Amino acid sequence: MVRTQGTHHIFLLGLISWTSSAGHCHLYNNRYVGEKVIRIFPKSDKEADELRNVYHQLQVDLWQPSSISHVMKDTVSDVHTSINSSHALLSYLTKMKIKHRILVNNVQKMLDSQEFRPRRKRRSLKKYNYEEYHPLNEIESWMFFMNKTYSDLVYIFSVGKSYEGRQLFVLKLGKDTQSYKKAIWIDCGIHAREWIGPAFCQWFVKEAVSSYKKDPAMRKILNLLDIYVMPVFNVDGYHFSWHSDRFWRKTRSKHRGCHCHGVDANRNWKVHWSDEGASLNPCDNNYCGPFPESEPEVKAVAQFLYRQRKHIRAYLSFHAYAQMILYPYSYQYNAIPNLSCVELAANNAVLAIRSAYGTRYKHGPASTTLYLTSGSSMDWAYSKGIPYSYAFELRDTGHYGFLLPESLIRPTCTETMLAVKNITMHILKKCH
Ligand SMILES: *[C@@H]1O[C@H](CO)[C@@H](O)[C@H](O)[C@H]1NC(C)=O
Ligand SMILES: *[C@@H]1O[C@H](CO)[C@@H](O)[C@H](O)[C@H]1NC(C)=O
Ligand SMILES: *[C@@H]1O[C@H](CO)[C@@H](O)[C@H](O)[C@H]1NC(C)=O
Ligand SMILES: *[C@@H]1O[C@H](CO)[C@@H](O)[C@H](O)[C@H]1NC(C)=O
Ligand SMILES: [Zn+2]
Secondary structure, eight states, X not given: XXXXXTTTTBOOOOOOOEEEXXXXXXXXXXXXXXXXXXXEOOOSHHHHHHHHHHHHHXXXXXXXSSSGGGOOTTSOEEEEEOHHHHHHHHHHHHHTTOOEEEEESOHHHHIIIIIOOSOOOOOBGGGOOTTSOOOHHHHHHHHHHHHHHTTTTEEEEEEEEOTTSOEEEEEEESOXXXXXXXXXXXXXXXXXTOTHHHHHHHHHHHHHHHHTTTOHHHHHHHHHEEEEEESOSSHHHHHHHHHTOTTOOSOOOBXXXXXXXXXXXXXXXXXXXXXXXXXXXXXXXTBOOSSTTOSHHHHHHHHHHHHTTTTEEEEEEEEESSOEXXXXXXXXXXXXXXXXXXXXXXXXXXXXXXXXXXXXXXXEEHHHHTOOOSSOHHHHHHHTTOSEEEEEEESOSSSSGGGOOGGXXXXXXXXXXXXXXXXXXXXXXXXX
């Protein structure tokens, strides 16, 4: 599957499907026309209960929280609805006097207007645009290019293959110093539709290699540590989100006896698997799979992390959206044994983010800060002895949700970069 590299300096056009009428381009064959995203504020247990039923009946696509079981009073839920169900939902909300607000009035219009104006020109990889979202084939070409161009700092390898047979590529960043090095693992794109994640992973690599010479902190980091960066964890899902369904979240595996595709790759890990906050229904967005590590992507990364666990000091996983830095546990409310160092690093990371543009992040244990989930990669990494394990929920807090415009890639990645550097520097020091 490693393609020959002779021609990869020229990009092929992205293959997003679009239709054209009256001079306008409609991405994804116009399938989201008239669809809405509605933010709802249930204020009692009764309202939350009823909403869960209504969501289930109308088969809405929940943006936040990630599953119906997490819909609770005093917690907003953002729901993406088809035309028909938005009518039904809005009249229900009005009738029941449940507080709500429309976040996106026409999902198709938002997609067509902001994200991919047909501006994709053939470009040299030397002028890779980090302020655009890129389809998988471009990200792979870019990874080969970085491996070749920065061969003293970047090394590409694959940890395995996805369900659909794609390579699971990882970039190892660091100066080869012969001596024993600690390591950090960074992954992006466990959930397909959270496109800002892969954009950040690419940004991180670019910043690391381009500032190595001039920034003493980065030089120190890459001299002392190996940093593994997996820009797209869920490669099949990410590809699907470009070509078929922009709001796809799960992997693309198919399991016997059910018509629904995919498993939530952040519920499939062997740590309290299929407990609280995960579903055993294959059609749910938080389906934990038929058994732990059923997904080849999860299994491959778990194997790699397990073999390297003595080296790896930090596991960082990038998601969207909520503006939070979360640490274990996800599956229970108890505090982790050595909370203070993990909490201190998270707190400093939040301050580092705020120092750039004033963006406010929350931080804390995932269970109490977001909601209870089981089988998450972060809890798994922590359970294998990786002491600093974090999940980032990047911008925003729902204004654009998963459709964060490309103009916000730069500020989002700039502030996030400060946080990751801050955590990394923390890890290089002793904490106690
Ligand atoms: C939506 O409603 C229209 C009119 O009632 C109906 O014809 C159509 O089949 C419905 N679509 C779906 C997906 O339910
Ligand atoms: C990575 O770069 C090295 C050194 O230039 C090269 O030998 C290797 O083939 C490259 N790997 C890939 C997958 O392109
Ligand atoms: C990390 O953040 C803390 C708190 O803001 C700050 O004191 C420290 O200088 C930061 N470190 C780096 C390397 O940015
Ligand atoms: C947490 O405690 C364990 C056992 O005392 C120790 O091995 C580990 O390094 C500690 N982690 C941190 C982040 O301090
Ligand atoms: Zn996610």
